[in-house]
Amino acid sequence: xxxxxxxxxxxxxxxxxxxxxxxxxxxxxxxxxxxxxxxxxxxxxxxxxxxxxxxxxxxxxxxxxxxxxxxxxxxxxxxxxxxxxxxxxxxxxxxxxxxxxxxxxxxxxxxxxxxxxxxxxxxxxxxxxxxxxxxxxxxxxxxxxxxxxxxxxxxxxxxxxxxxxxxxxxxxxxxxxxxxxxxxxxxxxxxxxxxxxxxxxxxxxxxxxxxxxxxxxxxxxxxxxxxxxxxxxxxxxxxxxxxxxxxxxxxx
Numbered sequence: 001x002x003x004x005x006x007x008x009x010x011x012x013x014x015x016x017x018x019x020x021x022x023x024x025x026x027x028x029x030x031x032x033x034x035x036x037x038x039x040x041x042x043x044x045x046x047x048x049x050x051x052x053x054x055x056x057x058x059x060x061x062x063x064x065x066x067x068x069x070x071x072x073x074x075x076x077x078x079x080x081x082x083x084x085x086x087x088x089x090x091x092x093x094x095x096x097x098x099x100x101x102x103x104x105x106x107x108x109x110x111x112x113x114x115x116x117x118x119x120x121x122x123x124x125x126x127x128x129x130x131x132x133x134x135x136x137x138x139x140x141x142x143x144x145x146x147x148x149x150x151x152x153x154x155x156x157x158x159x160x161x162x163x164x165x166x167x168x169x170x171x172x173x174x175x176x177x178x179x180x181x182x183x184x185x186x187x188x189x190x191x192x193x194x195x196x197x198x199x200x201x202x203x204x205x206x207x208x209x210x211x212x213x214x215x216x217x218x219x220x221x222x223x224x225x226x227x228x229x230x231x232x233x234x235x236x237x238x239x240x241x242x243x244x245x246x247x248x249x250x251x252x
Contacts, residue, residue, distance in 0.1 A: 007199030059100030148192030
């Protein structure tokens, strides 16, 4: 994702708002159905059905060869977990849903993590810290700041709670392509990196481990897990940078 960020017009931002609102509506519909005994493939079927009803295309299906609409990652799985009929949720699991759509030629992209039934205190704290890091980072997406200000804020928020940010995957610009410049690491130094400008649309997505930040990829070639088997959480919003501050596009 080298190159200059692609700045969006107000009209494009409005289309991206609609795309991302659809993403979040579908994610919340899925979240409502999370319970023990559900297979992860049931959520894939649900996502495809809702995309059809909304008249949008699932953004991930076929992207770089990925075969599904949803990425569903459970417990130590960080991202890119594949829906499976034989993977059944159980009480106490953490499940992350990463999802996108294509609406009117533009991409929406968001993610959230959900506890299945009653979860451990560690799992609750991990979700809370990861989501808090996302919202604090969004506040740094202001004209004149640097991408490093976003990165630093995520890392500082996470590490002061004795968790670790995943370093192998990054946030990104989003628009007519799912991944556009600039890359947005979840670690780094404040005041570094590209300058944040009006018209940027950014997908900011902290991925956080309760243990080590080190990653390994499973034999399916997609599913990324924590190397030490520790729990992971993932929250993502797509936001627009405007003269009046950041606007979260992926909210209802």
